[in-house]
Amino acid sequence: MSAPDGLRELLLGRIADVPDYPKPGVVFKDITPLLADPAAFGALTDAFAGMCERYGVDKVVGLEARGFILAAPVAVRAGAGFVPVRKAGKLPGTTLRQAYDLEYGTAEVEVHADAFEPGDRVLVIDDVLATGGTADASVQLVRRAGAEVVGVAVLLELGFLAGRERLEADLKGAPLEALITV
Template structure:
């Protein structure tokens, strides 16, 4: 079985011309989900990872499973206004406008080694905001892991330019 085969494509969602890559079908298949989590962790076997951070929202599903597998803490990075208490925020540009991600103050101890995960990397804007937040918190992003890359959108290169290794399980052409 291939991970890619367990991902459903929904044409024209959320708008005409977009091919939405739906990982919920992968999450619903126990064998594919386990394979994805194991394969996302493979390059980090033996590496010291203190925490797993994940980007809202599908990244939380993977991040929780990976943190459990590693027996480390899990830190959510959420859209603005979703976390209670004092937060740090980082804004980034979207195709039309701007968005903001937030992280709880004190979520990391200085020097902690963090693996950042999400389901998909497109332009890399959300991931870049997450990396900046983790670094501002004093932690070290040792790598990033994604199920899907959309290489035409350049996100992987954007994250690698920040000196963060990128691990991908599969690619889909187009957007």
């Protein structure tokens, strides 16, 4: 599902392109102008909360770091719990950890081992879907913790990086929804 035209234009108009960041040749998608606009941020939160209602979500997962900013208000609006998926080593207590491949090397994300009740229905939210590695690792973590991934939702999908193809194989039929694809 993509955003209706009015919402798409509202959101796109508040995402700034920052050329050559964090390295030459990369165009960074800066969502801070969107977050600073209460109408745009509220509309985004409503769109994601609507997905939660459609899928009967119990918990909303936010991916570090900008996914936290998006997922937490969605969870509140949808009457669901919020669960952060963090970079390895950032959570206290017993955690589950999942490695994933980067362009040059690997990284790991983790979640509290007791973050979900058996059978919880979970929507994973992030700001940008690029190569799909972090989202894929998060989907695997949620399942290992005993919960059901009912979908992945992102504000912006960078279609040219083919993250959807990587992620859809592991979603096992659960939808991947991008409000905007470029």
